[in-house]
Amino acid sequence: MKISKAGIRLKVALLIALVMFLLHNSFWLWKWDARVPYLCGFMPFSFAYYIGYAFLATLAMALVITLSWPDPPPSLLEPADRDTEELKKR
Amino acid sequence: MKSILGMAILLSYVLVLLLIGSYGARMTGKTREEYFMAGRGLGSIAVFMTLFATNITAFTIIGQAGFAYHVGFGAYGYVIGWSIFVTPFTYYLIGYRSWLLGKRFGYATQPQVFGGILNSRAVSLLFLFLLLYYTLPYLVVSIIGGGLAFSTISDGLIPYWLAAALIVGVSLLYTVPAGMRGTAWTDIFQGALFLVISVLLLAALVKPLGGFAAITERVARERPDLLQRALSPELAPANWFSFSFINSIAVIVFPQIFTRIMASRNSRSLKQVTLFYPAAMALIFGISTLLGVWGAVSIPGLLGKESDNIVPLLISRHLSPLWTVLGLLMILAIVKSSIDSQLLTVAHLVTDDLIAPYKQIPPGQAVLWGRIVLVCFSAAAFFIALLRPAAILTIAAFAFSGFSIMLPVMIGVLYWPRANKYGTCAALILPAIVLHLWYLELLPPWSTFGLMPVVPAFFLSAFTLIAVSLLTPPPPAALQKKTFGFFSRIFER
Numbered sequence: 001m002k003i004s005k006a007g008i009r010l011k012v013a014l015l016i017a018l019v020m021f022l023l024h025n026s027f028w029l030w031k032w033d034a035r036v037p038y039l040c041g042f043m044p045f046s047f048a049y050y051i052g053y054a055f056l057a058t059l060a061m062a063l064v065i066t067l068s069w070p071d072p073p074p075s076l077l078e079p080a081d082r083d084t085e086e087l088k089k090r
Numbered sequence: 091m092k093s094i095l096g097m098a099i100l101l102s103y104v105l106v107l108l109l110i111g112s113y114g115a116r117m118t119g120k121t122r123e124e125y126f127m128a129g130r131g132l133g134s135i136a137v138f139m140t141l142f143a144t145n146i147t148a149f150t151i152i153g154q155a156g157f158a159y160h161v162g163f164g165a166y167g168y169v170i171g172w173s174i175f176v177t178p179f180t181y182y183l184i185g186y187r188s189w190l191l192g193k194r195f196g197y198a199t200q201p202q203v204f205g206g207i208l209n210s211r212a213v214s215l216l217f218l219f220l221l222l223y224y225t226l227p228y229l230v231v232s233i234i235g236g237g238l239a240f241s242t243i244s245d246g247l248i249p250y251w252l253a254a255a256l257i258v259g260v261s262l263l264y265t266v267p268a269g270m271r272g273t274a275w276t277d278i279f280q281g282a283l284f285l286v287i288s289v290l291l292l293a294a295l296v297k298p299l300g301g302f303a304a305i306t307e308r309v310a311r312e313r314p315d316l317l318q319r320a321l322s323p324e325l326a327p328a329n330w331f332s333f334s335f336i337n338s339i340a341v342i343v344f345p346q347i348f349t350r351i352m353a354s355r356n357s358r359s360l361k362q363v364t365l366f367y368p369a370a371m372a373l374i375f376g377i378s379t380l381l382g383v384w385g386a387v388s389i390p391g392l393l394g395k396e397s398d399n400i401v402p403l404l405i406s407r408h409l410s411p412l413w414t415v416l417g418l419l420m421i422l423a424i425v426k427s428s429i430d431s432q433l434l435t436v437a438h439l440v441t442d443d444l445i446a447p448y449k450q451i452p453p454g455q456a457v458l459w460g461r462i463v464l465v466c467f468s469a470a471a472f473f474i475a476l477l478r479p480a481a482i483l484t485i486a487a488f489a490f491s492g493f494s495i496m497l498p499v500m501i502g503v504l505y506w507p508r509a510n511k512y513g514t515c516a517a518l519i520l521p522a523i524v525l526h527l528w529y530l531e532l533l534p535p536w537s538t539f540g541l542m543p544v545v546p547a548f549f550l551s552a553f554t555l556i557a558v559s560l561l562t563p564p565p566p567a568a569l570q571k572k573t574f575g576f577f578s579r580i581f582e583r
Contacts, residue, residue, distance in 0.1 A: 006581035010505075017179055024172040024334065027327045033164075033318040042302035044317045047163040047379065050171050054372035057175035061364045064182055071357045072580045077193040 009068040016060050023053065096415035103283075103419055104260055107276050111264020114271035122446075122456040125269035126438040127198050127353045132274055134359040138366050140274040140350050143281035143427035145177070145341060145371075148235040151288065151378050151424060156398035158382025162309075162316025164325045165382065170375040173338035177371070178364035180342035180497075185351040186360055187504045187577065192352045194576060200348055201443040204503050207573045208565060210511035211447075216518045217496075218443045221345045222436065224493055226471070227486035229432045233257060233475040236425030243402040243417050251476055257422070258472045261430035266461050270353055273430045280423035285370075287420040288377045291405070291413070298408040299384055308387050316383055332542035340493035343500065346428075346435040433471070437464035488529045491544035495521045498552035506559075507570040513559030521551040 003011075032045045039048035118124050132140070158165035188203050197203040200221060205214025237254035248256070264272040299305050315321040319330075341347055354360050378401075385392075385400035389407060392400065405413050441460045445451065451459055474482060499517045502509045527533045528543035538546055564570075 004578075004582055006578070010581075013182070017176065020175040020179075021172065021334070024167070024175070025327075025331055027330070030318070030320045033320065034314075038303075038306055040302070042306040044163050044306065046317065046319050047166055047376070050167045050174065051372060051376070053167075053171060054174050054368045057178070057368035058365055060175060061178050061182070061368070064179065065361050065364065068581075069182060069186065069357070069361060070580055070583060072190060072193075073583075076576070076579055077190070079196060080194055 006068075013064045013068040016064055020057065020060055023056070096412065096418075099415050099419065100422075103422070104263075106279060107260065107264050110275045110279060111268045111272045114264065114268030114275050118268055118271050120454065120457055122442065122460060123198070125457045125460050126434070126442065127349070128270040128274060130193070130353055131355050132270075132350070132353045132359065133355050134362040136274045136278060137350060137354045137359050138363045138370075139281040140277040140431070141181075141347060141363060142367070142370050143277035143284075143424075144273075144344075144346050144350065144431040145428070146281075146284070146374060146424055147232055147428045148239045148421065148425050150374055151381075151401055151421065152235070152239050152398050154375060154378040155382035155385065155401050156395070158379040159386045159392065159397035159400050161322040161324050162313070162318075162383055162386070163379065164319035164322055166375060166379040167319070168325055168330055168333060169337060170371055172334045173341065174368045174371050176334075176338045177341045178367040180339065181351060181360060181364050181367075184342050184497075184500050184504060185348070186357070188348070189352055189354060189357075189360060190577070190580065191573065198349060198352050199439055199443055200343075200345060200500070201439070204500065204514070207503050207569075208509075208511045208514060209569055210514070213511050213514050213518075214443060216515055218439060220492065220496060220518060220522065222439060223485070224489040225345060225432060225436060227482045228489040229429065229436065229471050230474045230482050231486040231489075232425065232429050232432065233471055234478060236421070236429065237475065239421045239425065240418065242399055243405075243414065243421055245402075245406070245414070254472060254475050257425055257429060258433075258468050260422075261426050261433060262465065262468055265430045265434050266464060269434065269457070269460070270349075273427075273434055274350070274353070276430070277427050280427040284420045284423040284427075285374065287416050287423075288374060291401075291417070291420070292377050292380060294409055294413065295381070295384065295404055299388055305384050305387070309383060312387050312390075316386060328540050329542070332545050335494055335544045335548050336490045336542065339497050340490045343493040343496050345439060346431040349435055349438060350431070433464060433468050436467050437461075440467070484529075488525065488543075491525055491529075491542075491547065492522065494544050495525060495547045495551045498548065499555055502552070502555045502559075507574045508559055508564055509555060510559045510562055510565050512562040513555045513557070516558040517551045517555035520554050521547045524550060 029049070036045040038044055039051070043051065119129065123129060154165065154169055157169065161168070188197070191197050191203055191206070195206060197206050201214040201217040204217055205211065233254050236257045237250050240253035240257065241248055241250045244253075264276055268275070296302055296305075300308070309316050319325045351360065381401055381404060382397070385397070385404050389400065389403050402414075402417060405417050437460055440463050445459065445463070496518065499514055502517070503514060524533070525543055525547045528538060528547070
């Protein structure tokens with residue numbers, strides 16, 4: 001079965017989501033809550049982890065946008081399938 | 091003197107909202123598209139701030155801080171962790187494709203998008219019914235929560251009924267004349283206001299509590315359980331995993347969020363929203379988590395829901411009365427920015443998807459109908475919030491789960507050409523019934539495999555869509571081509 005380029009890009013985006021899901025449900029890291037020194041002197045690992053996670057989420061979204069979020073050509077967004085006048089009235 | 095200053099601050103806030111609303115009303119045309127969708131012209135900042143402010147509710151400051159008071163720093167990851175990524179990801183996964191269809195075919199709401207893809211009135215009506223069924227109790231609970239929070243932080247000076255009336259009344263003052271523009275533009279103001287106040291509040295509380303490092307040292311000394319997730323029974327891995335399916339993935343299904351995405355001006359605006367979102371959510375929930383944990387050592391001994399008062403208690407214990415006014419302002423801004431969006435969206439759904447298909451509304455009267463519906467639903471929601479009927483509170487308790495289990499259907503219909511109206515209807519109805527049976531304890535607890543009911547119901551929804559669609563005829567080729575041919579011209583370039 002042939003998989004299109006768009007299909008591959010979508011699968012990579014879903015793979016990124018899966019990695020982020022695993023990083024959120026990273027129970028094996030919980031033991032570090034009591035071992036890792038506080039970030040900036042006051043943030044324990046359980047809290048600091050999600051500050052890092054937020055940065056990673058931004059990077060992950062930037063990657064998803066680059067890979068799999070094409071901008072549509074304006075001509076394709078012209079109203080279709082319904083009477084333009086009807087749309088204007090709405 | 092201070093009370094006069096406080097009153098002046100609150101009146102100035104209302105005045106700014108009215109000015110924005112009045113300007114928005116002048117800019118809003120006379121069509122439904124203009125009134126409910128701001129002419130699909132919201133730019134990056136407006137879309138981001140309206141999505142962010144709509145998403146943030148009284149729970150963010152009151153409930154999250156109260157939860158962190160009991161379970162510690164782990165409350166941060168539990169409640170918002172997965173959402174930091176998956177909420178913007180669903181804006182891409184579902185929001186962008188829906189937005190494309192909206193621009194091309196004129197769809198504005200979920201009933202229109204998913205009923206339109208499958209050319210099915212039944213799918214449209216099912217979406218409409220379920221969205222209203224879960225949104226209305228959620229709206230009423232938002233008013234109740236906001237009213238209680240507002241009343242509590244004013245130390246009872248403003249009674250609950252008046253607080254609820256103020257929240258609904260002030261929201262209507264700018265939403266009725268200006269529609270989507272009114273809510274989006276005031277969300278920019280209100281979102282910035284509550285972000286700034288919450289940062290200042292955190293900074294102001296640090297000093298009387300001894301400084302950042304000293305507070306954490308005190309937590310480690312007096313409540314070490316608040317530092318380690320493994321020591322909190324509420325954060326058990328099964329709960330942690332299950333909660334990933336409730337709070338985070340439901341956001342894109344909320345109709346007030348979905349319609350705001352559909353109102354974006356262009357693809358660039360949506361992309362920027364997904365990049366701003368993680369930091370904004372991490373910041374606001376981080377602040378409320380810190381306040382809750384700090385409260386646990388500063389004002390220990392609160393039991394159960396008493397901890398929901400921890401932010402007002404910290405303010406009254408450690409800061410000047412002026413901070414109480416700023417706290418009120420923050421709560422008012424947070425609560426109203428989500429309630430006004432919910433009210434407008436309910437009016438939008440009813441006008442566009444329930445009345446318009448059955449009654450010919452003359453173009454000149456479309457906005458008038460929308461405004462009448464908006465005022466009627468607001469009045470009804472306010473009176474229900476005063477009565478607080480048990481049935482409404484029961485439904486609201488699992489409204490998030492109800493929204494979540496609609497997600498597989500939305501993904502399936504947008505990505506799988508073989509999904510048909512039969513599979514979609516079955517996948518909307520069956521999991522919703524089973525979810526009710528679980529929450530009403532009519533099914534044995536073992537049947538959820540130790541997880542929260544939303545998890546098996548979510549997978550049941552996906553399975554039902556696939557199984558029933560494969561067992562019934564596929565959608566006509568022309569119908570598939572209309573949507574997926576359009577997508578391939580964009581994504582296959």
